[in-house]
Amino acid sequence: MEKKPEYLERTFLGSDAFKNPIAKDVLPQDGMDPDVAKTIVEHIRLNEAKADQNFATFCTTEMEKQADELMLEGLNTNAIDKSEYPRTAAMENYCVSMLGHLWGIPENEKFGDDFIGTSTVGSSEGCMLGGLSLLFTWKHRAKAAGLDVDDLHKHRPNLVITSGYQVVWEKFCNYWNVEMRTVPMHDDVLSLDMDHVMDYVDENTIGIVGIFGITYTGGIDDIKKLDSLVEDYNKTAKLPIKIHVDAASGGFIAPFLDGFEPWDFRLKNVASINVSGHKYGMVYPGIGWIVWRKNTMDYLPKELRYSVAYLGDSVDSIAINFSRSGAHIIAQYYNFIRFGFNGYKAVMENTRDVAKTLAKNLRELGIFDILVDGSKLPLVCWKLKDNADRKWTLYDLETKLKEFGWQVPAYPLPENLEKQTIQRIVVRPGMTMTILDDFLEDLQMAVKELDD
Numbered sequence: 001m002e003k004k005p006e007y008l009e010r011t012f013l014g015s016d017a018f019k020n021p022i023a024k025d026v027l028p029q030d031g032m033d034p035d036v037a038k039t040i041v042e043h044i045r046l047n048e049a050k051a052d053q054n055f056a057t058f059c060t061t062e063m064e065k066q067a068d069e070l071m072l073e074g075l076n077t078n079a080i081d082k083s084e085y086p087r088t089a090a091m092e093n094y095c096v097s098m099l100g101h102l103w104g105i106p107e108n109e110k111f112g113d114d115f116i117g118t119s120t121v122g123s124s125e126g127c128m129l130g131g132l133s134l135l136f137t138w139k140h141r142a143k144a145a146g147l148d149v150d151d152l153h154k155h156r157p158n159l160v161i162t163s164g165y166q167v168v169w170e171k172f173c174n175y176w177n178v179e180m181r182t183v184p185m186h187d188d189v190l191s192l193d194m195d196h197v198m199d200y201v202d203e204n205t206i207g208i209v210g211i212f213g214i215t216y217t218g219g220i221d222d223i224k225k226l227d228s229l230v231e232d233y234n235k236t237a238k239l240p241i242k243i244h245v246d247a248a249s250g251g252f253i254a255p256f257l258d259g260f261e262p263w264d265f266r267l268k269n270v271a272s273i274n275v276s277g278h279k280y281g282m283v284y285p286g287i288g289w290i291v292w293r294k295n296t297m298d299y300l301p302k303e304l305r306y307s308v309a310y311l312g313d314s315v316d317s318i319a320i321n322f323s324r325s326g327a328h329i330i331a332q333y334y335n336f337i338r339f340g341f342n343g344y345k346a347v348m349e350n351t352r353d354v355a356k357t358l359a360k361n362l363r364e365l366g367i368f369d370i371l372v373d374g375s376k377l378p379l380v381c382w383k384l385k386d387n388a389d390r391k392w393t394l395y396d397l398e399t400k401l402k403e404f405g406w407q408v409p410a411y412p413l414p415e416n417l418e419k420q421t422i423q424r425i426v427v428r429p430g431m432t433m434t435i436l437d438d439f440l441e442d443l444q445m446a447v448k449e450l451d452d
């Protein structure tokens with residue numbers, strides 16, 4: 001084969017790489033120019049979701065330029081190497097401390113002494129740790145109370161949760177052989193059913209998970225009510241129980257907005273809380289948090305604490321994951337000092353306003369029942385009215401909206417309500433009134449086209 005002149009090799013449009021099929025099955029023998037490789041990868045990604053039109057994800061798609069720069073500078077660090085990156089480790093602790101206090105731990109209680117926590121890859125790792133903590137502390141309590149916890153026929157541990165759980169809880173139960181006791185949702189209770197939840201609890205219950213931001217709908221479990229039920233139960237129970245709050249989305253919303261009953265460490269029986277930093281914490285995907293408070297019984301068990309070297313000393317490592325970049329921790333800390341309480345508050349208020357406006361406009365179309373209207377968490381969820389009398393479904397609407405570029409998922413509700421199809425929009429910071437306006441125009445067009 002004749003060698004191409006160099007000027008052509010350097011021109012992507014004229015190069016062999018341009019016309020050759022891309023590598024898919026085996027590692028290519030030879031490499032290529034870095035700019036050409038970059039262009040190819042960009043082309044492969046061309047039709048991936050456009051962030052501003054993606055109403056399906058909870059995750060952050062946009063950060064400030066300064067945060068981008070900090071993350072780039074921190075990408076090559078390893079968060080677990082606390083001796084090598086002691087300042088990043090310190091920032092992680094600052095973040096945990098700020099979260100603990102944001103979630104109702106009084107200021108005189110100190111990080112390390114009165115509460116503890118860690119960053120995680122996301123809420124999934126946080127939930128896994130929260131669940132494991134419930135499991136191990138239950139084992140200790142049960143053993144002390146004389147239960148033969150090694151006899152799984154008699155004492156298989158169980159976890160109580162609404163049927164509106166996120167999939168990580170199913171993973172948790174399967175991975176660790178815990179029986180998952182789901183309390184079904186009803187038409188009129190699209191969250192943990194407080195009239196029935198305690199019927200599911202017995203001496204083998206490791207704890208109850210409250211979900212503060214039900215992923216399917218954007219509704220919330222009434223943690224305050226749950227706390228009082230648990231308080232009553234514990235008064236006479238052979239084995240008292242505690243609550244883990246999965247606040248993947250709500251943990252970064254409720255502290256800044258009015259209209260929420262106490263749901264956090266202000267409640268006596270809440271032992272631990274997780275949140276996704278990459279949802280309303282406004283950091284790119286790859287970070288979550290979990291905090292444990294000491295005043296709850298037997299606290300964080302020893303089975304979850306492993307010591308790692310830190311500046312000639314050692315500190316607890318709690319996370320399941322080992323190596324990962326410190327960039328996300330750096331970015332979370334940046335957000336905390338950049339926005340402060342009032343900054344987050346302003347962002348969340350704007351976001352909720354957009355959600356409420358969206359719900360109002362959807363209602364005015366007259367064909368949707370609004371199940372969750374954005375007045376608590378900034379999510380909106382709806383179904384077609386029973387008497388809407390349409391020859392199309394929400395799945396058709398989803399497809400139609402996709403033609404306009406909008407991603408608005410439709411799906412069935414979980415167990416007991418699976419015959420109902422709903423559609424959901426997660427309003428994220430960055431979804432402005434302008435974007436909403438464009439969306440609503442396209443939505444009306446989509447409905448009209450489907451009607452026709």
Ligand SMILES: *Cc1c(COP(=O)(O)O)cnc(C)c1O
Pocket residue numbers: 058121122123124125127166168211212213214215246247248249276287288
């Ligand atoms: C998103 C979510 C999770 C999983 O969180 P990741 O951060 O994506 O791992 C768990 N629970 C709830 C309620 C969620 O909304």
